[in-house]
Amino acid sequence: MMHLGWIYLLIASIMEMAWMISLKYLDFKAIKHIHWSIFFQNKTGIITLVPLIAYIIFGLGNVVFFSAATKTIALSTAFAVWLGVALVGTVLIDILYFKESYSLLQLLFMSMIIMGVVGLKALG
Secondary structure (H helix, E strand, C coil), X not given: CCCHHHHHHHHHHXXXXXXXXHHHHCCHHHHHCCCHHHHHHCHHHHHHHHHHHHHHHHHHHHHHHHHHHCCCCCHHHHXXXXXXXXXXXXXXXXXXXXXCCXXXXXXXXXXXXXXXXXXXXXXC
16 A cells, blocks of 8 residues: 555655746736736636636645655655656656657656665655
8 A cells, every 4th residue: 555655745746846837827917917906807817817826726736745755755755756756757648648759768857766766765
């Protein structure tokens, strides 16, 4: 059975990926130009704020779950696994959802990261 700390770490990694995606859509210029007097009269203002709200929620969730994971997993191991999972997940989202190009070398190096994450999990 998977230790609860590892589940928290996986959730933190997913939150980090979602946080990164919210950064991609965050537009401070558009937020600056929101007309607050008519904010609720059209959807534009609310839609403009969604990435900012996601940024805050996923950022806080990431910190909360990562912190919980480090209560039972060594900080260095937790950081390496969190970063590796978030990095590989973000690259996969870029490739599969955003249709970014990739090379076989990228896939090779991603597999090395995955092997490192699995090794740290096995030892930790």
